[in-house]
Amino acid sequence: MADHIVCTVEELPEGARKIVEAEGFLIGVFNCGGELLAIEDRCSHDDGPLAEGELDCAAGTVECPRHGSIFDLRTGRPKTLPAFAPVETFPVRVEDGQIKLEVD
Numbered sequence: 119m120a121d122h123i124v125c126t127v128e129e130l131p132e133g134a135r136k137i138v139e140a141e142g143f144l145i146g147v148f149n150c151g152g153e154l155l156a157i158e159d160r161c162s163h164d165d166g167p168l169a170e171g172e173l174d175c176a177a178g179t180v181e182c183p184r185h186g187s188i189f190d191l192r193t194g195r196p197k198t199l200p201a202f203a204p205v206e207t208f209p210v211r212v213e214d215g216q217i218k219l220e221v222d
């Protein structure tokens with residue numbers, strides 16, 4: 119398991135996202151009301167840029183901008199079609215003022 123520094127806490131305010139590359143994955147890291155969530159930046163329906171879609175922090179979801187599948191940021195599971203397969207999620211933590219991502 120490898121730790122990757124995403125950014126400082128100040129660089130990812132509430133409602134913001136940052137897309138990073140780690141261990142061959144593009145990963146979207148989101149700040150939803152102070153909760154840090156990370157999901158693979160790949161829609162399982164057509165490999166589209168999932169993390170660039172509309173964020174709903176209240177629901178903890180992101181919507182794929184291509185075909186509208188909504189994914190749960192905590193589990194990676196799609197909540198709507200056309201996607202039906204989940205995508206990877208990743209543990210995130212704050213250490214010494216830095217947001218760190220754990221990637222296998």
